[in-house]
Amino acid sequence: MRTPSLHAALAVTLACCASLAQAQVIVDTPQVQAALQRSVQVWDVRSDKDFARGHLPGALSVGDAAAALRDANSEDFLPTAEVAQILGAAGIDPAKETVVYGDRGTWNAYFGRYALRYFGGTRVTVYHEGIEGWQVAGLPVETGAAKATPVALTLAPNAAVAVSTQEVLARVGKQDVQIVDARTPREFAGADIRALRGGHIPGAVNIPYEMNWSDPATLQKLAQKTVGDSRGMSLKAQPELQALYAKLDPNKETVVYCQSGARASETAGVLEQLGFKNVKVYDSSWLGYGNKLDAPAENETTFNVGALNGRIAAMQKRIDALEKELAAKK
Known part of the structure; x- marks a missing residue:
């Protein structure tokens, strides 16, 4: 032998x-x-x-x-x-x-x-x-x-577990860093604007954090009352999670962000569980990045304050009218 x-x-x-x-x-x-x-x-x-x-x-x-x-x-x-x-x-x-x-x-x-x-x-x-x-x-x-x-x-x-906006800007475009956007596809595409701008960090890969669940649509199903419990929010099996993140390199530095770092924290934890060696949460996330107007962005859209004010004013008129109707019925 x-x-x-x-x-x-x-x-x-x-x-x-x-x-x-x-x-x-x-x-x-x-x-x-x-x-x-x-x-x-x-x-x-x-x-x-x-x-x-x-x-x-x-x-x-x-x-x-x-x-x-x-x-x-x-x-x-x-x-x-x-x-x-x-x-x-x-x-x-x-x-x-x-x-x-x-x-x-x-x-x-x-x-x-x-x-x-x-x-x-x-x-x-x-x-x-x-x-x-x-x-x-x-x-x-x-x-x-x-x-x-x-x-x-x-x-x-502990600076080793997080990155700031300036640190993210220094990493954009670098081959040894991968950026994961854990928000919804609409946020990623700039259609759902939750800061001064919509869009995403250049080069980011969009994998919504709900994709970690056995049924990513569970929250919507609960809201629609088509399911009776949250079992669909259990984690996917390990092989399914590995397949979900198969295009990422576990040996590269991985920065995860969302709107404010909350959803990103779940994806970061899952990646660490899968053996990714250097995972960091971008804590300020899109709220910080999207509000920095000189930060480069893809699918960039802008927030229309005037249109929002118009919608708020219309809603207030409707509320006032409903209150008058209720008062008249008393």
Whole structure:
């Protein structure tokens, strides 16, 4: 029998080590159960009202995480000291191993993971199936407000997980960088304008974040009441996800953006789970890029403020007329 060369044996060893070193991003129900048994920190990113109705045992909360941690206008993170105060008051320490969850399939839990990583966390996973998956499994929930033990935090942003608008501009057109646009096709095409301009970053590849789900149309079906639950928002199987992103190079730097970094955080997490080595979220996303009028864009369209004002005025007239009709009937 031929004995493998030292070089070949070393290659196999290194490959195994690389596989083991790949950080897990997404966990399933049994893994969350095991984490609870180890007293791992669990963060529920849903609203206070949803949390009070039922949450995983011992879960912590700041309410709606995206609303609590971001400026309502820019949708960027609040000043670091304010984030530290909010998380600390809720007893959430980014330095601890953490499982983040929300509603099944939504981007909110991935945003929570991104937020903890941005402020220094290194052991953060997402329970994609969320509260629905937990309840379907027949596992116990707690009700009422969160029971926090406040902690004093000193946080510092981790630039390795995010890019700024200037950093994106420096990457446009570079062959060693790939840009993924996680918005809808209409946003990508410039037909749905959500900043001063519509369009997309030059060279970006449009893969809407809903494409990660087993049924990307689930939200529309729920709104139309053609399905009764969110099972379609479960993740596609690994081979399907690999096929979805097959045209991307996992060894290149990958920048993911959407409108404000929220949807992008889910796609970024999925790419990391698939083994992409250098994934970064463009936090300001199109809200920042589209409002920078000298930034190059493809499918560029402009926002018609006059037309919007006209539509608002027409709506206000209609509201006034309806109010008069209601008042006359009283």
